[in-house]
Amino acid sequence: MQRMKIVITIIANPKIFPLTKLRAKQLSEEFGSEPPRWLAKEIACELRLENELNTVRKAAATSSFKSMFDIIVQPMHGRRKKLLLTDMDSTIVKNETLDELANLTGFGKQISAITDRAMKGELDFKTALIERVKMLQGVPEQALHDTWAKIELMQGARELVSTMKANGATCILISGGFKFFTDRLSELLKFDRNFANTLLLENGILTGAINEPILDKNSKRSALFQLIKTYNLDQSETIAVGDGANDLPMILSAGMGVAFHAKPILEKKAPACIRFGDLTAVLYIQGYKKADFKNSNNS
Structure with a gap:
């Protein structure tokens, strides 16, 4: 067994269980580490x-504190990343944008049920997306604008992107959702680039189709490697964040993969899981202090 310098990041949701000095000391003793920083x-x-x-990592998985805190174990070397890839729906935003759009059309329950199964990995993503988009045939373009007005940012989204960019990282938004939303979100949060699917319109009306090729889980993984090449990075210098089965190949291929309030299929396999914290947890994992955080509203 190869010994190395390791860092364990402990993250709490203070509204559930604050991380007190006593609990931090107990965790330090449990893992046999240096005093908490x-x-x-x-x-x-x-x-x-x-x-x-x-x-x-095995000790962290069975820790008596696992039900209260997010506990992430990684090598000390290289924890600060230079490339962020993140999903959009239920990750950077609280909503599932397609489901929100469907709620305006009368197909909300049917489309939400398909979305849930697809994100759990029970349905093929491409097939599920095509089926859901077909239900939107005849919907006016205004419904997209109305949906955008309902979108809520996930807590910590601004800090995540602004802080990483302020420290020289490249931030990419990549989604199996739609460019209509990723373009606007990318402009709002100052992502460097965004990738998503394009809904087809004709005379201001949705046709019920999307532009090919469809961006799916394999596309996300391919984009990661293409961006590594474009920015002349090592694979270890990347971090990927998502919540569903469609994010799994990207998350397993990144230097650090983070399952964020994720479906079980992703949570079981991801190197890091955030169950309690918000998106600032992705910064804590990289060793940023709260005092280091930037915000696109004031940075």
Whole structure:
């Protein structure tokens, strides 16, 4: 077994269970680490130690604190990333944009049920997307604008993108959803680029079709490797964030893959899982302190 320098990031949702000094000390003793280093009072700290990575990850998975905090274990070296790829729906925004759009058409329940099964990996994503978009045939373009007005940012989204960009990282929004929304979200949060599917319109009316080729889980993984080449990066310098089965290949291929309040199929396989924290957890994982955070409203 190869021993290495390891960092364990402990992240709390203070509304559920604050991370007190006592709990941080108990965790430090449980893992046999150095004393806690604080990233944010009652929210996040890190523990440093030298051990075998998988041994520590197994200990974290069975920790008595696992039901209260997000516990992420990784090598110390290279934790600060240079490329962020993140999903949009239920990740950067709270909504599922297609479901919101469907609620304006009378097909909300049918489309939401298909979305849920697709994100759990029970349905092929391409097939499910085509089936759902067909139901939108005849919907006026104004419904897209009305849907955009309902979109809510996930807590921590502004800080995540602004802080990483302020520290020289490239931030990419990539979604199996639609360019109508990713373009606007990308402009709002100052993403460097965005990728998504395009809904086809004719005379201001949705045709019920999308432009080929469809961006799916394999496209996300391919985009990751293309961006690594474009920006002359190492695979280890990347971090990917998502919530559903469609994000799995991208998350498993990134230097650090983060399942964010994710479906079980993704949570079981992702190297890091955020169940309690918001998107600022992705910054704490990289060693940023709360005092380092930027915000696109004031940065």
